[in-house]
Amino acid sequence: xxxxxxxxxxxxxxxxxxxxxxxxxxxSDPARREELxxxxxxxxxxVGIGVRDLNKQxxxxxxxxxxxxxxxxxxxxxxxxxxLVVELLGGIEPAAGFIRSSLEHGRPVVSxxxxxxxxxxxxxxxxxxxxxxxxxxxxxxxGAVPVIRTLRIxxxxxxxxxxLGIVNGTxxxxxxxxxxxxxxxxxxLGDAIALGLAEADPTADVEGFDxxxxxAILAGLAFGSVVPLDQVFREGITKIRSVDMAFARQFGYxxxxxxxxERVGDDEMSVRVHPAMVPLSHPLAQVxxxxxxxxxxxxxxxxxxxxxxxxxxxxxxxxxxxxxxxAARNAATKSPAPALSNDANYSVIALDSLTSEFYISLDVxxxxxxxxxxxxxxxxxxxxxxxMEQVGIxxxxxxxxxxxxxxxxxxxxxxxxxxxxxxxxxxGGVIRVIGQSEDL
Amino acid sequence: xxxxxxxxxxxxxxxxxxxxxxxxxxxSDPARREELxxxxxxxxxxVGIGVRDLNKQxxxxxxxxxxxxxxxxxxxxxxxxxxLVVELLGGIEPAAGFIRSSLEHGRPVVSxxxxxxxxxxxxxxxxxxxxxxxxxxxxxxxGAVPVIRTLRIxxxxxxxxxxLGIVNGTxxxxxxxxxxxxxxxxxxLGDAIALGLAEADPTADVEGFDxxxxxAILAGLAFGSVVPLDQVFREGITKIRSVDMAFARQFGYxxxxxxxxERVGDDEMSVRVHPAMVPLSHPLAQVxxxxxxxxxxxxxxxxxxxxxxxxxxxxxxxxxxxxxxxAARNAATKSPAPALSNDANYSVIALDSLTSEFYISLDVxxxxxxxxxxxxxxxxxxxxxxxMEQVGIxxxxxxxxxxxxxxxxxxxxxxxxxxxxxxxxxxGGVIRVIGQSEDL
Numbered sequence: 067x068x069x070x071x072x073x074x075x076x077x078x079x080x081x082x083x084x085x086x087x088x089x090x091x092x093x094s095d096p097a098r099r100e101e102l103x104x105x106x107x108x109x110x111x112x113v114g115i116g117v118r119d120l121n122k123q124x125x126x127x128x129x130x131x132x133x134x135x136x137x138x139x140x141x142x143x144x145x146x147x148x149x150l151v152v153e154l155l156g157g158i159e160p161a162a163g164f165i166r167s168s169l170e171h172g173r174p175v176v177s178x179x180x181x182x183x184x185x186x187x188x189x190x191x192x193x194x195x196x197x198x199x200x201x202x203x204x205x206x207x208x209g210a211v212p213v214i215r216t217l218r219i220x221x222x223x224x225x226x227x228x229x230l231g232i233v234n235g236t237x238x239x240x241x242x243x244x245x246x247x248x249x250x251x252x253x254x255l256g257d258a259i260a261l262g263l264a265e266a267d268p269t270a271d272v273e274g275f276d277x278x279x280x281x282a283i284l285a286g287l288a289f290g291s292v293v294p295l296d297q298v299f300r301e302g303i304t305k306i307r308s309v310d311m312a313f314a315r316q317f318g319y320x321x322x323x324x325x326x327x328e329r330v331g332d333d334e335m336s337v338r339v340h341p342a343m344v345p346l347s348h349p350l351a352q353v354x355x356x357x358x359x360x361x362x363x364x365x366x367x368x369x370x371x372x373x374x375x376x377x378x379x380x381x382x383x384x385x386x387x388x389x390x391x392x393a394a395r396n397a398a399t400k401s402p403a404p405a406l407s408n409d410a411n412y413s414v415i416a417l418d419s420l421t422s423e424f425y426i427s428l429d430v431x432x433x434x435x436x437x438x439x440x441x442x443x444x445x446x447x448x449x450x451x452x453x454m455e456q457v458g459i460x461x462x463x464x465x466x467x468x469x470x471x472x473x474x475x476x477x478x479x480x481x482x483x484x485x486x487x488x489x490x491x492x493x494g495g496v497i498r499v500i501g502q503s504e505d506l
Numbered sequence: 507x508x509x510x511x512x513x514x515x516x517x518x519x520x521x522x523x524x525x526x527x528x529x530x531x532x533x534s535d536p537a538r539r540e541e542l543x544x545x546x547x548x549x550x551x552x553v554g555i556g557v558r559d560l561n562k563q564x565x566x567x568x569x570x571x572x573x574x575x576x577x578x579x580x581x582x583x584x585x586x587x588x589x590l591v592v593e594l595l596g597g598i599e600p601a602a603g604f605i606r607s608s609l610e611h612g613r614p615v616v617s618x619x620x621x622x623x624x625x626x627x628x629x630x631x632x633x634x635x636x637x638x639x640x641x642x643x644x645x646x647x648x649g650a651v652p653v654i655r656t657l658r659i660x661x662x663x664x665x666x667x668x669x670l671g672i673v674n675g676t677x678x679x680x681x682x683x684x685x686x687x688x689x690x691x692x693x694x695l696g697d698a699i700a701l702g703l704a705e706a707d708p709t710a711d712v713e714g715f716d717x718x719x720x721x722a723i724l725a726g727l728a729f730g731s732v733v734p735l736d737q738v739f740r741e742g743i744t745k746i747r748s749v750d751m752a753f754a755r756q757f758g759y760x761x762x763x764x765x766x767x768e769r770v771g772d773d774e775m776s777v778r779v780h781p782a783m784v785p786l787s788h789p790l791a792q793v794x795x796x797x798x799x800x801x802x803x804x805x806x807x808x809x810x811x812x813x814x815x816x817x818x819x820x821x822x823x824x825x826x827x828x829x830x831x832x833a834a835r836n837a838a839t840k841s842p843a844p845a846l847s848n849d850a851n852y853s854v855i856a857l858d859s860l861t862s863e864f865y866i867s868l869d870v871x872x873x874x875x876x877x878x879x880x881x882x883x884x885x886x887x888x889x890x891x892x893x894m895e896q897v898g899i900x901x902x903x904x905x906x907x908x909x910x911x912x913x914x915x916x917x918x919x920x921x922x923x924x925x926x927x928x929x930x931x932x933x934g935g936v937i938r939v940i941g942q943s944e945d946l
Contacts, residue, residue: 222832364824367825373789388664404547410545
């Protein structure tokens, strides 16, 4: 039953792929519409759906509003009966132009566009605030997991020390499957592509580009600073071997691709994406398959973890819907959330100076004196060894080291010299180890 | 450096116990103050600290504003230079009166008072909205874990199916320790009291009163309905035995005290607190010690879990601080969050009609024919047995059953008749089993 005091919000949707179609269902399916209106006292009306290709097959559900679909996006945004714009096109342009012009017309915008927000989030957010409306983007990082609002609002006064995120479902699925099945990377990736869990060209996921954009967004929120995407260190999962998985477990770790934003000293931050050995007792170690989780270490709050479905049409559309309701309510009272802060101006520290414990796997010839040569190289660069395992493999031997804390610089010099040793056939794997937060 | 555009917010704090003292530190310690101002563009000024007992020892830190402490709470709130009130007194009165009068004077209120919010949250929230200010209470449930804002804002448009919360740190510590040490309840409780992890009178925690208030708050938010506290079913942990813990693990479960809010059909909800067997593969099974977690199952969002420190001065003060900043910003633009909805008007379903799987432990005399008598009782009440274990204990035997789904009514009748059997010495433990959500 429509109540007369419901505020009408007329929504233009740009993009109707997986997430867009799920959002159309949430807004149009009569059963859901009624509950939504009752819960929110808002009458959310979809008034136009802008798409690139009119010929693409859409939902055949009876409630699907086929008459709203258009490929004239400029014409749609030129209408004067639009209250709010949802941007699900992805990519930089034309999405950025549509968002700017919508904000300049005083229309709140909800976007799930991680690439754009990583690149222009602070500027677009300032434009939104200048025009008295919201730019919300909960769905840009970790789908349904409410990490953006938690960092922007709940933790607005918190001194955040570190954020560790499993924010890419494809790579987490691949690593989880390698760990449970003992299969190799190439094999699991092939299966994932066949199952539709990875793109035919998986580069953006497996090389960490997707996670790097999310790391930049998370770091910007956590530290109130602009994070240029080209300053985010990035290393993908393509070199992870099933043998490293097995050794990791033997030492009490699993291997996850992490997006990391870390405060270093008083005015620097490290923002990076790389595979990491995570202690099996750490809550992130339990996050398997396509699930996402963001672990936040705050000075007062202690450790927090937010966990949930990081991808998929419905979960991501759920985050978009929450953003729509929040922006619509704020628009009604002309009180948007504050613009993203970049007052702190932390600079991104170079990887070289960071310290970490490291896992290193070496294939060496199986003869006496090898271990002495190898450990001398570690010692020459002040890299202290915490534990070592030796396994015979045919004519060769494999040495597995865990180091104490060492700088990236010293570690790189160590690896360089190890590769030059004639007794070392291959440096098989070098993986950073994540320490526990203090309160765990 | 104080910036001239920082908005000044003058705060009266009522209550200066563990959480209050931590909040004073966050607001007064010069190092923290400076970062806080930079992050928020707000100048948060503590202008009065109302306490019950002036003689109680307070912090001796140089920045502690002893001159602000007063036991004249009416006088403090009567001042006209107060912008925002933080209520950390606990209990119903005088806290409720202070909150009402503050809201009526157009002052936003931040409270961590779970008992009061469970009882009067909807009414106080309506009063806040009527006066154009916020009543925020993130710290009332699960300390630093941002579950209140997630349910109120991020999931405002979500159809929530079920909320499962580990929301009492004391009982979770006791159950976790019983599980790892194999110790008995009384022994672990004694240690917890000695360590200061449980109150000398632990009734509110171990009998589930604390969790029941939080269950009522969570259900009210999830389902937009008023939940009378006396309709929350409540069963504590005092009857849990270490032997039940061991059998639970053998069957693939752990035992947690859960606060549960569950949608039943179209217009009913179940709100309850009881020990539950949780599958070891469920994310809640990993939540140990004093940690809290809330697991939310939504129709579109899928499964979400929010995890963190549920108690302690600093984590709880962190949540209070986030609420202060949010309320102060909304007050500046006269745009409070919407009042808690009670439009849905779900009614609380009686426990009788609920279904669950059950764990049942029986001590029986060790003679032939016993199992036939016992299983006949199950059959008579249509309770189907999923699995059974039999263990000899001296002259007796112990029978452990897991049932298929059965109604509470049928199960109660079964237990009643089992107790009447001469071959049954004791019904040792009856524990409900929590099913997995569909997407896990």
